[in-house]
Amino acid sequence: MPKCLECDAEITLKADVEAGEIIDCPDCGTEFEVRSVDPPTLDHAPQEEEDWGE
Amino acid sequence: MKVSILGASGYVGGELLRLLLDHPEASVAQVTSERLAGKLVTAAHPNLRGRTTLRFSRLGDLAPCDLLFAAMPHGSFAKTFAEVRAIAPRILDMSADFRLRAPDAYRRWYGHDHENPAALGEFVYGIPELHREAIAGATCVTGAGCLATTAILGLLPLFREDVVANREVFIEAKVGSSAAGNKESASSHHPERSGAARSFQPTGHRHTGEIVQELAVHGAPTVHFSATAIELVRGILVTAHVRLAEDLDTKAIWNLYRAAYRDEPFIRIVKETRGVFRYPEPKILAGSNYCDVGFERDPHGDRLVVLAALDNLMKGAAGNGVQAMNVMAGWDERTGLGFPGLHPV
Amino acid sequence: MKVSILGASGYVGGELLRLLLDHPEASVAQVTSERLAGKLVTAAHPNLRGRTTLRFSRLGDLAPCDLLFAAMPHGSFAKTFAEVRAIAPRILDMSADFRLRAPDAYRRWYGHDHENPAALGEFVYGIPELHREAIAGATCVTGAGCLATTAILGLLPLFREDVVANREVFIEAKVGSSAAGNKESASSHHPERSGAARSFQPTGHRHTGEIVQELAVHGAPTVHFSATAIELVRGILVTAHVRLAEDLDTKAIWNLYRAAYRDEPFIRIVKETRGVFRYPEPKILAGSNYCDVGFERDPHGDRLVVLAALDNLMKGAAGNGVQAMNVMAGWDERTGLGFPGLHPV
Structure with missing residues (x-):
């Protein structure tokens, strides 16, 4: 099972997951792109910068 | 289980009553207030209209019950403890009177000797997570x-693992107006209090004594504490700064907090990379028993900022009291504490 | 009972989800959002963290269920109604699309013809008290x-007894920001919205059409309505003025309201002579399904001022929806709607 690149949480992939799919970490919400399914590897998904600061 | 509340006209007493009225295992026997004796409890707690026709009793009328909550003004319970001791086999005191175990710590933080130092050791510090x-x-x-x-709750995992340099922490707490109770004062007058960002206790806040007592897991911590009143009725946000004794990265700290809090029903680790509520924030916790904990590792050095939020009347008082009651009675700790909080609110 | 929510990323959808997750009889099957499909629901509803791992589905993935709530933006449900009609034997639409029974009333208050006028008659106006x-x-x-x-709800007893002169009423409603939904706008930008007392609709408010429709018990009423945005997130306070057709004193009006609402679980008559919260007030109703109703008789003439308050996301939307669901399913109407509201808050 791959681990979140940000918070090390275990990320369960759906059985029918495909390369290129966007998934998010259940603990910290970071989005990843599935680079490969076997072995399961993740990349940071392209993220548009949200305007959130005060 | 028959439960009574000694001193039920205040905000904490009212919150205890709200929770106990809907608690599947507890039944409310009597709730006292000398000032409002004989009056309907809804006179002080309008949110309970239609939910109860209970009236306030006097301390003197208290009949024996299974568990007695005491939510009296600070200093009063210590005086009445001996008198009420026989009323219930279990006592849960919400006041500050018996929180510090060491009499000299009490003198240091409360400025006078304790009324009943012998009884200090009888009380267990009632945070179930501890x-x-x-x-x-x-x-x-x-x-x-x-x-x-x-x-x-924000700092405990770090002190348990002893990863704080010099066991020293700088804490800045933002807090809502209900924490000061329901007695009006010049500073709580709306035109003066509304919109406040008021440094009411930059140093010497009494709660420091408890923090020192409970974080002394591997030796006495050095706790620098300040408190600021902000535009909130319910809610606390703590922002604490520590320097790490070891070079722990974000993942290591996540795992340290997960190990400490994974099985805790009322603590959520909140540190998200998207959305409006990315870090712990009190607003959405009002009425819930959650304490949300988060952190951010300063990439330019060894500083870790720890964030923690809760509802001062719930996990900060009445909710924690009901949670402790559940532990004492052997019930599921979440019983009667299921409200998740509102959003938006 | 399997329940799904169509359009669950908004404030009403999130409040429905909160209530349904803790509802003893209902189980949440799917909740949809085209925009957030695949994401955890807690991304939109942070108060539900730790309570559910549900993710948003797409409309197209909706499987048959027992009851479907629709909480889509106004105008969208009318278009999708035919398509989703087969998904569930019971449909509860939270949008404004099917509230007015008469197509011409819809045109008058919404400024365009209804998408699906034939279906207008199929929907029952879902306030159980009516x-x-x-x-x-x-x-x-x-x-x-x-x-x-x-x-x-504030005026119904008077119109049922037909005691309003000329069936004419002047209504001023104060409302919180969450009633406008979760889409940000220039006027919802905090520095612009905070502290507002903003007459956003002195005339022509769309809800007038519903008030006219539902108060036409003995003949069409004349409803003069204005709405003001005030410093609240949740909550509505209505202040309505009528002139009495008969000389009814305070006791007579008390008895008129008691007769109408004595057995209603979610309506409380609030008119007290002491305490801070003497009249209905939205602040302490946040999260509860109560509508508090009160009044004051003007001693110098025939005017009666009627006051009514509720939480716009609860009895004003999701709470009422769950109450209607309970009625449709034959359960006790209070099921899953027990939260009494907080004080202080």
Whole structure:
């Protein structure tokens, strides 16, 4: 099972997951792109910068 | 289980009553207020209209019950403890009177000797996340200070693993107006209090004593505490700064907090990379028993900022009291504490 | 009972989800959002963290269920109604699309013809205090406008007894920001919205159509409505003025309201002579399903001021929806709606 690149949480992939799919970490919400399914590897998904600061 | 509340006209007493009225295992026997004796409880707690026709009793009329909550003004319970001791086999004191175990610590933080130092050792510090086993077997349990609870729960995993340089922490707490109770004062007058960002206690806040007592896992910590009143009725946000004794990265700290809090029903680790509520924030916790904990590792050095939030009347007082009651009675800790909080609110 | 929510990323959808997750009889099957499909629901509803790992589905993935709530933006549900009609034997639409029975009334208040006028007659106006029997047997129920609900519940007893001179009423409604939904706008930008007392609709508010429709008990009423945004997130306070057709004193009006609302679980008559919260006030109703109703008789003339308050997301929307669901399913109407509201808050 791959681990979140940000918070090390275990990320369960759906059985029918495909390369290129966007998934998010259940603990910290970071989005990843599935680079490969076997072995399961993740990349940071392209993220548009949200305007959130005060 | 028959439960009574000694001193039920205040905000904490009212919150205890709200929770106990809907608690599947507890039934409310009597609730006292000398000032409002004979009056409907809804006179002080309008949110309970239509939910109860209970009236306030006097202390003197208290009949024996299974568990007695005491939510009296600070200093009063210590005086009445001996008198009420026989009323219930289990006592849960929400006031500050029996929180510090050491008489000299009490003198330092409260500026006078304790009324009843002998009884100090009888009370277990009633935060289940800290002392679950001791609470389960206790007959006398004390609630904790709301600001202390927030700081302690935010920092506890770090002090348990002893990863804080010099065991030193700088804590800045933001707090809502209900923490000062329901007695009006010049500074609580709306035109003066509304929109406040008021440094009411930059130093010397009494809750510091509890933080020092409970974080002394591997040796006495150095706690620098300040408190600021902000535009909130309910809610506390603690922002604490520590320097790490070891070079722990974000993942290591996540795992340290997960290990400490994974099985806790009322603590959520909140540190998200998207959305409006990315870090712990009190607003959405109002009415819930959650303490949300988060952190951010400063990439330019060894500083870790720890964030913690809760509702000062719930996990900071009445909610924690009901949680401790559940532990003492052997019930599921979540019983009667299921409200998740509102959003938007 | 399997329940799904169509359009669950908004404030009403999130409040429905909160209530349904803790509802003893209902289980949440799917909740949809095209925009957030695949994401955890807690991304939009942070108060539900730790309570659910549900993710948003797409409309197209909706599987058959027992009851479907629709909480889509106004105008969208009318278009999708035919498509989703087969998904569930019972449909509860929270949008404004099917609230007005008469197509010409819809054109008058919404400025364009209804998408699907034929279906207008299929929906029962879903306030149980008004149409309990019809809702019990209905397959399609529509929620009501939050401002309309408040005004209608405040005034209904007077119009049922036909004691309002010329059936004419002047209504001023104060409302919180969450009633405008979760889409940000220039006027919802905090520095612009905070501290507002903003007359956003002195005339022509769409909810007027519903008030006219539901108060036409003995003949069409004349409804003068204005709405003001105030410093609140949740909450509505309606202040309505009528002139009495008969000389009814305070006691007579008390008895008129008691007769109308004595057995209603979610309506409290609030008119007290002491305490801070003497009249209905939205602040302490946040999260509860109560509509508090009160009044004051003007001693110098024939004017009666009627006051009514509720939480626009609860009795004004999601709470009323769950109450209507309970009626449709034959359960106790209070099921899953027990939260009494907080004080102080």
